[in-house]
Amino acid sequence: MKLFQSVLFSISLLFLSGCGGGGPFDIVLEGGRVMDPESRLDGVRNVGIHDGKIKAVTDKKISGKRVIDASGLVVSPGFIDLHDHGQNEEAFRLKALDGVTAAFELEVGTGDIATWYAERGGSQLIHYGVSIGHIPIRMIVMGDAGDFLPSGPAKTKVATEADIVEMVRRFEEGLIQGAVAVGFGIAYTPAATVKEFETMLRVAAKYDASVHIHVRDGLSGLREAIAGAKDTGTALHVVHANSSGAEVTAEFLAIIQEARASGQDVTTEAYPYSASQTYIESALFDDWESWEPARYNTFQWVETGERLNRDSFARYRAAGGAVIIHARTEAMTRTAIESPLTMIASDGLIKDGKGHPRGSGSYARVLGRYVREERVVELMDALRRMTLAPARRLETRVPAMRNKGRMRIGADADFTLFDPETVIDRATYTDGAVSSNGIEYVLINGIPVVDGGKLVEHVRPGRPVRVSQ
Ligand SMILES: [Zn+2]
DSSP states (O other), rough: OHHHHHHHHHHHHHHHOSSSSSSSSEEEEEEEEEEEEETTTTEEEEEEEEEEEEEEEEOOOOOOOEEEEEETTTEEEEEEEEEEEEESSHHHHHHTTTTEEEEEEEEEEEEEHHHHHHHHTTOBBBBEEEEEEEHHHHHHTOOOSSSSOOOSHHHOOOOHHHHHHHHHHHHHHHHHHHOOSSSOOOOGOTTOOOHHHHHEEEEEEEHTOOOOEOSSHHHHHHHHHHHHHHHHHHOOEEOOOHHHHGGGGGHHHHHHHHHTTTTEEEEEOOOOOOOOOEESGGGTTGGGGGGGHHHHTTTTEETTOOOHHHHHHHHHHHHOOOEEEEOHHHHHHHHHHTTTEEEOOOOBBBBBTTOOTHHHHHHHHHIIIIIIOOOOHHHHHHHHHHHHHHHHHHHHTTTGGGGGGOOOOTOOOOOEEETTTOBOOOOOSSOOOOOOOOEEEEEETEEEEEEEEEOTTTTOOOOBBBOOO
């Protein structure tokens, strides 16, 4: 009876809202090239949106309270960024203008899930979410005073039994509080033993959480992570195959492919730039005093844009802060972006108008440079790696993701409409906070946040993506 009543109620709502058939819908996206990687639909269609959901995808004429002329534009599910460190207003504005409708901080994550979500107040410009992270938990447990990444005991000290028990407790607390995944940056915590690593992996497996990991250097670091995930039955997502793979990116991807072919759940991602960004005080550069002089010059201090030498490197390392490192070739980047294995994920972090351009331009750059100009990626495949693939990565643990990244009727009305002829990144290594070009409309739950290429002020349709407790 209850079910019958609710069905009746839904039917009457449908009629009341008047969009049982041809409309009027809240918004109609009219005459765009609709591309849906899930159904493989690629054709001119009209899309009807009502109450934040996709209600119609049709070649028939439909009416809406607002009709957006999408002719000449590609209509895609909104882009989902699984690796975004900028989780604030400034970053979200640039993300929206790069076509991103949901951005997740999953590699580093947080040590306190409840506070992290509370700080974002229930709504933001775009959807957002976070992992419970081994790095911040290790920093808390070891008493490391570093900002964002370890700079003291969290990178150098081996954990005691009691430390590991406390880490497990914090991991479980975060997962119970709704963390969408588990984060690891084992390259930043070299003192973490295989035992510590695998103990935390078991916690992730118990909660069906994918582990998003920055592996230790080289192919051996990748093999260590894949073996640990296999032993513990954990789903593994290896972050930035381009920078972790560097000159051995092809082999790096081949190892991941081999694990997948054997039935293991391993995925990966890449960003389309040949420089990286991290913190100068991190464990990655603990051997800095033994470097050849030329190596310092591959470092660019984000605050000033200057290239470093041994003296300035020493000075800034003592102070701490963000550096861009120009250490890879375009060929390495192309290998990672060409591969159908990699999802597109930015690893972005723009702060006070400064930072690596990947935080502002990763998606437009793939679409403009690698799809249109160089033709090394098919458009549909690029979109799959920006939408459906990241949604699927999370959806085992996060049911909300089953309604994102695809254009199914009833799915969330998160859309990115771009001009395939003009879309391109504009941010640079000295001016990282410049928005992309050609992203014409971005809708979040059916609300435009980018409208005619311009950001809409004072709207907050983005919601926390979190596992309900
Ligand atoms: Zn990162």
